[in-house]
Amino acid sequence: MHTTKLRIPTSQQQQLDAAIMDGAHRSPAARPPAPPRSKMKVLLLVIATNLVSVYLFSGASLSLRLPAGAAAPSIHLWDSSALLRDLGATRAALAAARAEVAALRAQCNASSLLLESVLAGLGAAHGDKPAAADRGFNGWPEEPTGELRLATEPHRLPLGFSAKLGTDELHPGVGFACRNFQDELARYMAYDAGGECPDDADALELQLILKGCEPLPRRRCRPRSPARYVEPAPLPGSLWSIPPDTTVNWSPYACKNYTCLVGRARARGGGGGSYECKDCFDLAAGGKERRRWMSDNGGPGFSIDGVLASRAPGTVRLGLDIGGGAGTFAARMRERGVTVVTTTLDVGAPFSAFVASRGLVPLQLSLAQRLPLADGVMDIVHAMQLGGWVPGAVLELALFDVYRVLRPGGVFWLDHFACHGPRLNATYAPILDRVGFRRLRWKASRKLDLGAERNEWYLSALLEKPLT
Known part of the structure; x- marks a missing residue:
């Protein structure tokens, strides 16, 4: 079977090749317009997108298919009250989770203390001497009880404050040296809660402070007010007047009134002073204190x-x-x-x-x-x-x-x-x-x-x- 080849003149062949190359490099803007059916598809897509947006912003919720028994999350994009309810529920859930974590941490700490106690007991049974850091109860030689424990142990903060303060517990401020004087501190903290503080409380307080037990723990008792208390003198006269003896309780002191203190200074001639500065109570005109x-x-x-x-x-x-x-x-x-x-x-x-x-x-x-x-x-x-x-x-x-x-x-x-x-x-x-x-x-x-x-x-x- 014979085929007949179509011969194209050389000049016409060159023109045809040039046209093909020109079409291959033609820019998209110069291409023929898209058919009307493609434009219709784009228009329908835009309309559908707008309809979905209006539907969502009208307060409807978007539900997802979840496994059986799982709650379907809702997205409220227009209903502000519903959005606030969702945020409140989320905050409550986070607070509950934080409280649960804090409770687990407390349980872990309690378990750790129990384990340390057991190990210490086993070590003592074998004659081992515990290290200084492992002795006592959180640094105390004996486990604090009663008011001392209440005033020194950490207290859990209300929900919502831990994130602000960076801690789940509030630790009361108690001096580091207080643990070295637990017996005296226990006597200082021995009182009837809500009642009157013991009479010797001032003397114990001063002894502890001088030993370095400062600050002292807070107490839940009321100091006894002086009998026959007298209102102070008004300013500026009060700056240079000796107050009445009934403005202070005198039980811990050798002198039981200001007259005694002033008289002791004058008996020494007002000179020299002492460690307790008793001469500084003499406020008389012309005295040493007035000349300072x-x-x-x-x-x-x-x-x-x-x-x-x-x-x-x-x-x-x-x-x-x-x-x-x-x-x-x-x-x-x-x-x-x-x-x-x-x-x-x-x-x-x-x-x-x-x-x-x-x-x-x-x-x-x-x-x-x-x-x-x-x-x-x-x-x-x-x-x-x-x-x-x-x-x-x-x-x-x-x-x-x-x-x-x-x-x-x-x-x-x-x-x-x-x-x-x-x-x-x-x-x-x-x-x-x-x-x-x-x-x-x-x-x-x-x-x-x-x-x-x-x-x-x-x-x-x-x-x-x-x-x-």
Whole structure:
């Protein structure tokens, strides 16, 4: 069978090839329009999508096919009340799950303690000595009971607060050293809940604080009010008046009234003072207490007005007096428009009640405790009870704490710091420089009242916290 081939002239063949190539490279925009049926499909798809959107936003719920017994989730996109109900249910479910996790954690902790107790018992049966960290009940030598346990154990927070605070439990603040004096602390916490506190509570409280058990746990009892209590005198007269004896309970003290305290100071001629500062209760005009800080004698005694003159007028507004005795420094500063908080301890006399009766603020605080103040809030800090009796490490920690609470440009008045002569430059001056204070005034002089053979010295210094 023969086939006939169609021969195309060369010129026509070249024209045909060019047309084919031109069609292959033609842009989509130049292609022929889509048929009407394709346009109709696109239009129907858009209409269907809009109808589904209107259906969903009208408040209808979209249900999914789930296994038998499973609740179908709903999506409410327009019904705000339904949406809020769903959110509330979700929040409640999360809170319940969080509570369940906390309960499981508590059960795990209880199981862990039980296991540790069993292991400790087995170790004791075999003669093993437990490590110090494994002894006791969460650090206590004996398991706390009664009010002591209530005041020291952690308490579970209400639902919803754990996420905000980052913990499921609230741990009461109790001093680390309290665990070393559990017997005394148990006596301090022995009372009838809701009743009157025991009469010896004040003495126990002071003993525990002096041993470092601070802060003490809270108690659920009421201190006994003084018999025949008298209202305090009004300001400004109260600053320099001795309060009535019936403003305080006197049972723990050797002196049973303020007259005794004042008379003891006058019997010594008002000189010398003592560890308990009993002479500072004599507020009589012309007495030693009324003359304090009123003049700059060129020695270690600075005057309040001289110290205030080192700052711009009106910039010293808030202050702290560490170991302020009967509050006379705070009284003098109040007369000059400065509010000063006085730290006290009722060693031998009711210092706190006396300071409060003068219309001033007492703060019961030992030297070993961190100052309960925020960073950089005090314009001035005054300290007169510091001295060589304070261990070096405790003193350095206290000075850094003073630096912390002072604002930039605030001043620290170290008043009559008593120490042994050789240690002044060898120990204490380097500590003050290491803290970072800038010296404004620095005056050291020998304590002539104790005799030259003891080589005791006083140091008074005005130190500034740098602005940067």
